[in-house]
Amino acid sequence: xxxxxxxxxxxxxxxxxxxxxxxxxxxxxxxxxxxxxxxxxxxxxxxxxxxxxxxxxxxxxxxxxxxxxxxxxxxxxxxxxxxxxxxxxxxxxxxxxxxxxxxxxxxxxxxxxxxxxxxxxxxxxxxxxxxxxxxxxxxxxxxxxxxxxxxxxxxxxxxxxxxxxxxxxxxxxxxxxxxxxxxxxxxxxxxxxxxxxxxxxxxxxxxxxxxxxxxxxxxxxxxxxxxxxxxxxxxxxxxxxxxxxxxxxxxxxxxxxxxxxxxxxxxxxxxxxxxxxxxxxxxxxxxxxxxxxxxxxxxxxxxxxxxxxxxxxxxxxxxxxxxxxxxxxxxxxxxxxxxxxxxxxxxxxxxxxxxxxxxxxxxxxxxxxxxxxxxxxxxxxxxxxxxx
Amino acid sequence: xxxxxxxxxxxxxxxxxxxxxxxxxxxxxxxxxxxxxxxxxxxxxxxxxxxxxxxxxxxxxxxxxxxxxxxxxxxxxxxxxxxxxxxxxxxxxxxxxxxxxxxxxxxxxxxxxxxxxxxxxxxxxxxxxxxxxxxxxxxxxxxxxxxxxxxxxxxxxxxxxxxxxxxxxxxxxxxxxxxxxxxxxxxxxxxxxxxxxxxxxxxxxxxxxxxxxxxxxxxxxxxxxxxxxxxxxxxxxxxxxxxxxxxxxxxxxxxxxxxxx
Numbered sequence: 181x182x183x184x185x186x187x188x189x190x191x192x193x194x195x196x197x198x199x200x201x202x203x204x205x206x207x208x209x210x211x212x213x214x215x216x217x218x219x220x221x222x223x224x225x226x227x228x229x230x231x232x233x234x235x236x237x238x239x240x241x242x243x244x245x246x247x248x249x250x251x252x253x254x255x256x257x258x259x260x261x262x263x264x265x266x267x268x269x270x271x272x273x274x275x276x277x278x279x280x281x282x283x284x285x286x287x288x289x290x291x292x293x294x295x296x297x298x299x300x301x302x303x304x305x306x307x308x309x310x311x312x313x314x315x316x317x318x319x320x321x322x323x324x325x326x327x328x329x330x331x332x333x334x335x336x337x338x339x340x341x342x343x344x345x346x347x348x349x350x351x352x353x354x355x356x357x358x359x360x361x362x363x364x365x366x367x368x369x370x371x372x373x374x375x376x377x378x379x380x381x382x383x384x385x386x387x388x389x390x391x392x393x394x395x396x397x398x399x400x401x402x403x404x405x406x407x408x409x410x411x412x413x414x415x416x417x418x419x420x421x422x423x424x425x426x427x428x429x430x431x432x433x434x435x436x437x438x439x440x441x442x443x444x445x446x447x448x449x450x451x452x453x454x455x456x457x458x459x460x461x462x463x464x465x466x467x468x469x470x471x472x473x474x475x476x477x478x479x480x481x482x483x484x485x486x487x488x489x490x491x492x493x494x495x496x497x498x499x500x501x502x503x504x505x506x507x508x509x510x511x512x513x514x515x516x517x518x519x520x521x522x523x524x525x526x527x528x529x530x531x532x533x534x535x536x537x538x539x540x541x542x543x544x545x546x547x548x549x550x551x552x553x554x555x556x557x558x559x560x561x562x563x564x565x566x567x568x
Numbered sequence: 569x570x571x572x573x574x575x576x577x578x579x580x581x582x583x584x585x586x587x588x589x590x591x592x593x594x595x596x597x598x599x600x601x602x603x604x605x606x607x608x609x610x611x612x613x614x615x616x617x618x619x620x621x622x623x624x625x626x627x628x629x630x631x632x633x634x635x636x637x638x639x640x641x642x643x644x645x646x647x648x649x650x651x652x653x654x655x656x657x658x659x660x661x662x663x664x665x666x667x668x669x670x671x672x673x674x675x676x677x678x679x680x681x682x683x684x685x686x687x688x689x690x691x692x693x694x695x696x697x698x699x700x701x702x703x704x705x706x707x708x709x710x711x712x713x714x715x716x717x718x719x720x721x722x723x724x725x726x727x728x729x730x731x732x733x734x735x736x737x738x739x740x741x742x743x744x745x746x747x748x749x750x751x752x753x754x755x756x757x758x759x760x761x762x763x764x765x766x767x768x769x770x771x772x773x774x775x776x777x778x779x780x781x782x783x784x785x786x787x788x789x790x791x792x793x794x795x796x797x798x799x800x801x802x803x804x805x806x807x808x809x810x811x812x813x814x815x816x817x818x819x820x821x822x823x824x825x826x827x828x829x
Contacts, residue, residue, distance in 0.1 A: 429687070430687070430688060433688065433694060434673070434680045434681070434687055435688075437674065438677075440663065441666075441674045444663040444665070444666070445661050447625065447645075448657065448661040448662075448663075448674070449674065450644070450646060452654070452674050452677050452743075453645075453646045453650055453678045454646065454674075454677055462684075558666070558667050558721060559667065561694075561698050562695055567702065567720070
């Protein structure tokens with residue numbers, strides 16, 4: 181009995197905060213008036229600062245650290261609750277699905293940049309490879325759509341292998357420049373390539389799994405309709421859960437240790453037998469795979485893709501999500517993506533100045549909180565494990 | 569002159585040039601199994617360069633390095649480590665943002681299963697390997713400093729210099745190397761800290777009888793206390809070798825250190 185109570189005491193701050201955040205997000209998404217949204221945002225910031233000031237954040241962190249599986253479940257339920265609340269609102273559901281898909285893509289970048297230290301400024305390009313793979317495969321082949329998700333990832337990884345040699349031969353800033361060049365080249369390549377639709381882009385079929393059409397609204401009875409984006413939210417959540425587990429396990433293993441060791445000191449790592457090339461390729465390829473999977477899902481949801489979706493600016497957004505969230509912390513990505521995607525969409529006044537604000541924010545973060553909103557904790561190989 | 573045949577590490581005519589600068593100049597030396605050899609000499613005499621050549625960080629400009637009867641000249645750092653040579657660095661190269669355990673485990677790379685399946689899917693097997701290695705790492709750290717062994721999952725950046733040196737030596741020792749290269753372990757420490765660290769090194773040497781050590785050191789008290797024999801370098805050349813007492817009496821050595829012409 182007392183054990184159950186102790187467990188509940190640990191979980192309480194986590195569940196409490198999840199409920200509060202859920203209500204807050206619902207409010208933020210539901211409210212239309214710009215003044216009200218601005219007020220809500222300010223209130224949110226104040227609440228978080230207050231919670232941090234009085235030790236609330238530490239206790240929430242403890243819930244997540246000690247009862248991880250339970251908290252993962254709570255978060256999934258929270259997302260489903262918000263989805264349920266807006267079940268017929270296309271705009272909001274699209275926004276939510278976009279956040280989920282972006283988190284998957286950023287998990288890939290996080291593997292590269294956060295762990296292995298390979299800075300990839302071509303995130304949107306690899307995302308785009310996934311998108312175009314989905315477009316070509318849905319229109320021209322009968323490949324099952326779930327497999328197309330995998331194919332998008334594989335294509336992104338394969339295209340990424342073109343970059344491996346220059347990325348391996350250069351270090352930090354220089355390899356970043358290589359990826360910038362690739363991001364720019366990729367968009368130009370799409371624009372001049374008529375087979376891939378040129379500047380007009382390509383249509384993509386919606387997802388269809390075992391006859392279930394993802395792009396049809398779900399009708400239940402006579403006058404109850406659920407927006408089709410709910411399909412994508414559910415599939416997105418499943419893929420996200422898999423990707424999240426994958427990245428988490430990777431971090432909590434010798435592989436994660438290898439990546440950290442080579443990021444922090446290549447020479448020392450080499451002196452202890454680490455094959456630098458092997459692990460950089462591993463991280464780069466796996467990261468591009470995740471980003472490509474996210475792209476394939478995104479393309480099927482939108483139904484239409486064009487080169488303008490995959491600009492260098494979009495790559496920068498992905499990188500700023502990592503910097504804002506906390507380099508190397510998957511939960512940080514979730515928070516940062518939510519903020520960076522939802523706030524400009526809701527607060528239309530800043531939409532035009534979005535890049536300016538992102539840029540300013542990245543500078544502020546790097547100056548005042550370089551470890552990001554949610555700094556990465558030390559590695560726990562086995563959650564809940566205690567030395568004897 | 570030491571008989572080269574019975575050396576664990578033998579350097580024959582090894583040179584390292586950086587452009588016109590000859591950092592290591594035709595160096596012949598051998599370290600016998602199980603001894604502690606002091607590598608001494610004024611600043612810039614090529615001691616650290618010699619370590620970097622042996623461990624494969626720099627390619628040699630000439631000569632042969634043999635280890636345990638095998639030619640390891642110009643092996644990659646990874647291959648040198650696998651052959652059984654581990655080192656510490658003059659300026660501590662620990663990963664400060666990682667835990668003590670993480671840092672020690674970096675040194676254990678070749679004993680850890682690196683497959684993706686093992687690491688990601690076979691988590692039961694991973695757990696077993698993790699627990700075994702945790703015990704090993706903790707036991708090793710305990711030899712150096714018992715309180716440190718209770719703080720295995722704290723960031724290295726929170727520890728003082730002496731503990732960082734200990735952790736760095738543990739990182740080098742965890743894979744049970746045959747030869748340990750210590751590059752100025754007392755750098756940046758007080759006199760008392762240095763003494764404590766040398767006690768630790770002697771204790772570990774007592775426990776691991778097969779271990780051979782080459783130590784670069786500027787504090788002559790340390791050299792006198794722990795080494796069996798010394799090699800003195802000046803401008804990349806060996807100018808003297810023998811037990812510390814003999815070496816310290818040598819006229820060339822005194823000139824090199826004091827600048828007497």
